Structure formats: structure tokens, C-alpha cells
Amino acid sequence: xxxxxxxxxxxxxxxxxQEVIEVTGTTTGECLEDLESRFPVIKQMIRDNRxxxxxxxxxxxxxxxxxxxxxxxxxKDGDQIDIVVxxxxx
Amino acid sequence: xLTKNDLTRYERQILYPDFxxxxxxxxxxxxxxxAGLGGLGCSASLYLTCAGVGHVTLIDCDRVELSNLNRxxxxxxxxxxxxxxxxxxxxxxxxxxxxxVTPVFKKITESNAREIIKGADLVIDGMDNFKTRFIxxxxxxxxxxxxxxxxxxxxxxxxxxxxxxxxxxxACIFPEVPHGKVTFPVFGVTPxxxxxxxxxxAIKLLAGFGSLLTGKMLYFNGETMDFTFRNLVKNQNxxxxxxxxxxxxx
Numbered sequence: 001x002x003x004x005x006x007x008x009x010x011x012x013x014x015x016x017x018q019e020v021i022e023v024t025g026t027t028t029g030e031c032l033e034d035l036e037s038r039f040p041v042i043k044q045m046i047r048d049n050r051x052x053x054x055x056x057x058x059x060x061x062x063x064x065x066x067x068x069x070x071x072x073x074x075x076k077d078g079d080q081i082d083i084v085v086x087x088x089x090x
Numbered sequence: 091x092l093t094k095n096d097l098t099r100y101e102r103q104i105l106y107p108d109f110x111x112x113x114x115x116x117x118x119x120x121x122x123x124x125a126g127l128g129g130l131g132c133s134a135s136l137y138l139t140c141a142g143v144g145h146v147t148l149i150d151c152d153r154v155e156l157s158n159l160n161r162x163x164x165x166x167x168x169x170x171x172x173x174x175x176x177x178x179x180x181x182x183x184x185x186x187x188x189x190x191v192t193p194v195f196k197k198i199t200e201s202n203a204r205e206i207i208k209g210a211d212l213v214i215d216g217m218d219n220f221k222t223r224f225i226x227x228x229x230x231x232x233x234x235x236x237x238x239x240x241x242x243x244x245x246x247x248x249x250x251x252x253x254x255x256x257x258x259x260x261a262c263i264f265p266e267v268p269h270g271k272v273t274f275p276v277f278g279v280t281p282x283x284x285x286x287x288x289x290x291x292a293i294k295l296l297a298g299f300g301s302l303l304t305g306k307m308l309y310f311n312g313e314t315m316d317f318t319f320r321n322l323v324k325n326q327n328x329x330x331x332x333x334x335x336x337x338x339x340x
Contacts, residue, residue, distance in 0.1 A: 009246045009311035009318070019318070056220070056268040063321040067265040082320055084307070086264055087241035087248045089274035090130040090218035090281060 003031050005081045007042075014041045023081075028059050029071035031081055046083065056086040092118065095188065100142050113297035114142060118189075120296045121145040123210045125198060125226055127152075127174035129161035129281030130240050130288070131216025136164060137289040138214075139182045143296070145190040146182065149206060150174040151197035161278035198222050203229035211296060212236040214288050220268040227252065227260040231331045238291050240284040244275045245312030247284035250303050250322065251291045254331065257304040262325035262332075280312055 005021045012019050021038070025031035036043035046057045053059065059070045060082040066073040075081065092114055097104065100114050122143050124135045127150040138146050154165040154172050162174075169177040175193035182191045198206060198217075203225050207213050213230050215238060217223045223239070230237035230252065237252040239260060252259050287308065294300040307320045326333050 006320070008320075009309050009314075009316070010243065012311070013313065017314070054268070055264070055266045058263050060263075060320075060323075064323045065262060065265065065325045067325070067327075084263060084320065086220065086268055087243040087246055088218075088220050088223070088268065088272065089242045089276050090126050090128045090216050090240070 001025070001077050003075050003077070003079050003081060005031060005035055005083060007083055008085045010085050010087075011042055011045065011083055014045060015039045026074060027071070028061065028066055028069075028073045028075060028081060031075060032059070032071065032083075046085070056088060058084040058086070060084060091115070093188075096142065099188070103141065108299040109293075109297055113293075113299065116297045117142050117293065118144040120211045121147065121209065122292060122296075123147045123149065123207050123213045124216055125149055125207075125213055125222070126216030126218060127162070127164070127178045128158065128216060128218050129242065129276060129278060130285045131174075131214070132162045132164040132178060133282045133285035134214045134216055134240075134289050134292075135178060135182060136185070137286060138292065139186045139189060139191070141289070141293055142186070143189065143292075145192070147192045147194060147206075147210070148175040148178050148182075149194040149196060149198060151195065161276060161281055163278070163282070198225060200225055204233055207233055207235055210235055212238060212292055214285075214292065215239045215241075216285070224260060224264075224267045228330050230254060231259055236295055238288045238295075240281075240288045242274075242276055242280045242284055245277060245280055247280050247310040247312075248307050249284055249287045249291070249310075250307045251295065253302075253304055258322040258324040259328065259331045261330035262328045263307075263322060265325070265329060277312070280310075283310060283312075 023031045023034040154169045164178040164181045173195040179191045179193035231254045234254045
């Protein structure tokens with residue numbers, strides 16, 4: 001299974017500058033866990049104390065929203081996951 | 091109708107083939123609301139004013155503070171304590187007395203947002219918090235007014251143009267409004283750059299040429315100087331703009 005996770009610029013910095021990380025998993029949640037196991041600091045950024053995705057983060061699969069199944073959406077070989085972080089400042 | 095002064099003042103942009111006198115006339119007839127007079131709003135309203143947008147409404151409920159001055163370029167030391175729309179409107183009127191600048195010193199809420207933006211040709215997002223951005227997003231969808239979103243954090247920024255009924259809106263991507271207002275790190279150059287991209291979108295949209303940042307988010311990474319895009323898809327179940335929404339729910 002080849003699933004690619006594309007990171008937004010803020011998360012890229014936490015992944016050593018990489019924009020695309022190849023991960024394994026059958027759901028978005030499993031793919032994110034694989035990513036977080038390699039880059040624990042990303043977990044701190046995108047999840048709250050209860051392990052829920054923070055509201056300023058969104059998970060897209062092939063550009064489509066996964067809400068309300070951000071962590072349970074099935075993924076298949078070739079899918080692309082985007083983790084989007086909302087830049088709220090002005 | 092363009093005056094002799096207009097033709098002189100805007101000569102260099104009128105020379106642009108796809109814009110011309112017709113484009114300038116369209117800008118002159120336009121009304122743009124700049125929501126928020128912080129880092130984004132100051133630069134956005136400055137360039138809207140320079141470009142000759144006929145009516146610019148400036149709305150914010152905050153007063154100028156010393157800590158604003160690293161990025162909010164229309165506010166000076168002597169303006170500390172003054173309402174931001176008043177401070178900004180004074181500078182913009184000095185810059186271009188031929189346009190109408192309307193300062194509105196008021197907080198945008200669920201109950202007044204639609205009334206504030208009603209009749210505008212577009213709204214520029216210059217907010218500094220999630221909640222009001224999503225109120226504006228909803229109000230723009232309900233009123234059918236284009237909404238040019240911009241956001242910043244540190245040396246990172248993002249821009250997308252939302253056309254009601256045609257493109258994804260903010261709630262398509264972030265269905266739950268993120269919590270609270272946080273004090274975020276920022277250099278002045280980041281909102282300046284993002285605001286100028288927002289105004290570039292505004293000029294094209296109002297004058298009717300070029301292509302827009304619709305259905306995609308442009309990201310700027312100031313640390314690496316990369317510009318990247320993410321395609322965005324309209325969420326049919328979106329609580330704000332989805333097909334399941336009836337007009338009454340708006």
C-alpha cells in the first residue's frame with residue numbers, strides 16, 4: 001500500500017522540510033499514526049490531549065473533506081492525504 | 091466615467107492590455123469591504139485605495155496598540171489608542187481623495203454581518219480570529235458576495251478566493267469552527283505579502299480578467315520561499331454552502 005501524506009508548510013518544518021511522506025495504513029487514522037510515530041512533534045501539533053484532531057486541522061483524501069470521519073476514512077493504494085492547518089492570524 | 095485625473099493617476103495600470111480603461115471604470119464603480127484593519131487589512135486597503143476602487147469600507151472593533159506597529163502599516167505611533175478604522179481611513183483619504191472610504195468602528199457578529207456587507211462587490215478577509223472569519227464566510231455565502239480569504243502565521247500564509255455557489259467555502263474544509271483567538275507569531279512582511287495577493291485577486295475579479303485562486307489554496311512558506319497549492323473540493327454536506335442547505339437556512 002502506498003499512501004502519500006502531503007503536509008502543509010507548518011508541518012513540513014516539523015518533518016525536516018519534507019512535503020510528502022509515504023505511509024502505510026488502511027484508514028486515515030492509521031496513516032496519521034504511522035506519520036506521527038516517525039515525527040512525534042507533528043502529533044503534538046495536530047492532536048489535542050485526548051488524541052482528537054484539533055479543530056484548526058483538517059484531513060482531506062484526494063482533496064475531499066473527510067469530516068466527520070477524519071480518522072476513520074478508508075484509504076486505498078494511490079490515495080493522497082492532505083493535512084491542512086488553518087492559518088488563523090491576520 | 092473616468093475623469094482626466096483618473097486617466098493620469100491610473101495611467102500605468104490602464105496600460106495593461108487586459109485591464110484598460112474599462113477595467114479602471116469597473117474598479118471605480120466597485121465597493122469592497124475590508125474586514126479587519128490589522129496586518130492583512132492595512133496592506134489590502136492601501137492597495138485597493140491605490141488601485142482606485144471607488145468605495146472601500148473598513149471595519150474593525152479594536153484600537154491601535156504599540157504591539158501592532160510591526161505589521162499594521164497604516165497605524166502610526168500617534169494613532170495609539172484610536173479606533174483602527176478611523177486611523178486607517180485618515181491615511182487612505184490623504185492618499186486618494188477621489189475615492190470614498192467608510193470607516194466602521196464595530197464588532198462583526200452573527201447578527202450584523204450580513205447587514206454590514208450587503209451590497210458590496212466583494213469582501214477581503216483581514217480578520218485575526220477563526221470565529222469572525224467563519225461568520226464572514228457564512229454571511230458572504232448567504233449574500234452571494236465573493237470572499238477573498240487570507241491567513242497568516244509566522245512566515246507562513248494562505249490565500250483562496252471563495253465564489254458563493256461555485257467554489258468550496260471555508261466551512262467545506264473546516265466544518266467545525268476552530269476555538270478562540272490566539273496570539274500568533276508574525277513578521278510584518280507575511281500579512282503584507284498575503285494581502286497583496288488578496289488584492290491581486292480582487293482587481294482581477296472586479297475587472298473581469300485573468301484566472302482566480304478558486305477551488306485551491308495557495309500556501310506561502312517564507313522560510314523556504316516556496317509557493318505551493320492544494321486543490322479544494324466543495325463539500326456537498328457543508329453546513330454553510332452544501333447542496334442540502336435550503337435558502338431559508340441561510
